Amino acid sequence: MANVDLNLLxxxxxxxxxxxxxxxxxxxxxxQSAVSHALKRLRxxxxxxxxxxxxxxxxxxxxxxxxxxxxxxxxSTLSDVVxxxxxxxxxxxxxxxxxxAADFAQFVLxxxxxxxxxxxxPGIDVWVVAGALEDPxxxxxxxxxxxxxxxxxxxxxxxxxxxxxxxxxxxxxLARTGHPEVQGKLTLEQxxxxxxxxxxPRGRAGGIVDDVLAERGLVRRVALAVPNFLVVPHVILxxxxxxxxxxxxxxxFEKTWPLQxxxxxxxxxGFTVTLSWHERWHGDPGHTWMRSQVASVAESL
DNA sequence: GTGACACTTGATCGACGTTA
DNA sequence: TAACGTCGATCAAGTGTCAC
Numbered sequence: 045m046a047n048v049d050l051n052l053l054x055x056x057x058x059x060x061x062x063x064x065x066x067x068x069x070x071x072x073x074x075x076q077s078a079v080s081h082a083l084k085r086l087r088x089x090x091x092x093x094x095x096x097x098x099x100x101x102x103x104x105x106x107x108x109x110x111x112x113x114x115x116x117x118x119x120s121t122l123s124d125v126v127x128x129x130x131x132x133x134x135x136x137x138x139x140x141x142x143x144x145a146a147d148f149a150q151f152v153l154x155x156x157x158x159x160x161x162x163x164x165x166p167g168i169d170v171w172v173v174a175g176a177l178e179d180p181x182x183x184x185x186x187x188x189x190x191x192x193x194x195x196x197x198x199x200x201x202x203x204x205x206x207x208x209x210x211x212x213x214x215x216x217x218l219a220r221t222g223h224p225e226v227q228g229k230l231t232l233e234q235x236x237x238x239x240x241x242x243x244x245p246r247g248r249a250g251g252i253v254d255d256v257l258a259e260r261g262l263v264r265r266v267a268l269a270v271p272n273f274l275v276v277p278h279v280i281l282x283x284x285x286x287x288x289x290x291x292x293x294x295x296x297f298e299k300t301w302p303l304q305x306x307x308x309x310x311x312x313x314g315f316t317v318t319l320s321w322h323e324r325w326h327g328d329p330g331h332t333w334m335r336s337q338v339a340s341v342a343e344s345l
Numbered sequence: 346g347t348g349a350c351a352c353t354t355g356a357t358c359g360a361c362g363t364t365a
Numbered sequence: 366t367a368a369c370g371t372c373g374a375t376c377a378a379g380t381g382t383c384a385c
Contacts, residue, residue, distance in 0.1 A: 051373090065352060078374050080352060085373090097352070097381075346385105353380070363370080 055082040060112045132329035134165035144173040145193040147272040156341040181205045184322040192320040204323045210342035214314040216294040219286045221302040232309040239267035241287040
């Protein structure tokens, strides 16, 4: 097949339809001579005369007749392959997106996103990939996931990974309503002396809060470290622990459980939640639409 | 036989791929 | 990046067929 010029097959298809070198040339925008040369090359390639001169025009040989319909179908398929991708129609699309997201991001974004999909794109499924986001860029490059929602690490981005900002988040503290020491306000002294719950998705100690305290020569005690936020409100309710987490998560927990949201006693830099994807999907209409929907939900938070 | 039309063939040019 | 080879298109001339 490497020796077959596909353009010759389009010429042959036109020849079989017009039964004329001249009309084929007009149809393809070539000179009659060029089509004649093309027919000559086709004859060599196929090892058959393909079309022979008869009174009134050119007549296909038996081999050419046998080729006609398979050739027409093959060229139609090829044309579809080369044609521009069809526009994405969310209302009828059937597709699944694999999303790697921190559970914090799942909690904040998924309700709004799934509500939007139910209204606009009922055939689109979302599979959230659990994990500690150890190397989300590598998962994108390897094609294991379509999107990553999370807080970008400090390392270099892998080539080909694209990113856009979704929303900014600030930290708040959470304690149970009937906490014996904390009522509506948290002092720095309380913050350092009280035991903390700490969410460590990667199972590692330390983070922004510890860095801020260390700058002041302070250290907090982490009495409980858990890998996700699911259990946090339950342990805070059942203990005198306090926790520092994203404000959207804290306010959501406060609505459901008897918990109090408090400002941290020291300024803690916030963080940016981003959406990442691999450049191979950048121009894909469906992927582009999905990214815009995630961004839309984030903007509405 | 002649002219018109369609196809074939050879020479040439330019684009493109390969290679050093 | 330049030299070289290959290939497809065009031009021009030749050939075959058909109608008059």
